[in-house]
Amino acid sequence: MIYQRDGGEEADLRNEDFATALFRMDLPGRHVRQLTSWSLPVEGPDLSPARSGPTKDLIVFQVARPGSDGLDIATVPATCRSEADCTSRIRYVTDGTGRATSPSWSPDGRRIAFSFRTATTDLNGDVWTMRPDGSDRRRVSTSPTFDYGADWGPA
Structure with a gap:
């Protein structure tokens, strides 16, 4: 199954073992390039809408970092040439x-907006924002229930 976002310019492909990897392709599905290895569990990629500057062609995604029990946010350029x-x-x-x-x-x-909870046992998560380098983190929700699926909405 191919999961496409942002007009089909990026895809999260799942194989029969439910491993994930991040791919980039041109429309209509030509010139496919693998951006991350199958061993790095990638979820929810989002391509930056910036037309210029440091985040142009930058993909943000959720990942289970090797050696950690947590989930992290990471970035990778969509323009790199090889895995x-x-x-x-x-x-x-x-x-x-x-x-x-x-x-x-x-x-x-x-x-970048994202959902964050402080520990794997903490069931409450809030929406935060941060700069693309991870600095200047700001909490934007404080609900007593879990806030998930942070999205900026229509431009």
């Missing part, structure tokens, strides 16, 4: 101390 090149350019923008999930770019590509 090895992409692997060397993956940047973790959260620190593995909680569960950061469901990343979404702001309409201008300057911030």
Whole structure:
């Protein structure tokens, strides 16, 4: 099954073992390039809408970081040329101390919204935003229930 977002320019492909990897392709599905290995569990990729600047062609995604019980948010350029090149350019923008999930770019590509809970046993999560490098984190919800699926909505 191929999961496509943002007009089909990126895809999260699942094989029969439910392993995931991030791929980039041109429309209509030509020139497929694998961006992450099958051993790195990738979920919810989102391509930055920025037309210029440091986040242009940057993909943000949720990942279970190797050696950590938490979930992190990471980025990788959609323009890297090979899986090895992409692997060397993956940047973790959260620190593995909680569960950061469901990343979404702001309409201008300057911030990332995400859901965060502090521990695997904590059932309450809030929506936060941060800069693409993980700095300037701001909590934007404080609901007593779990806030999940952070999204900026229409531009």
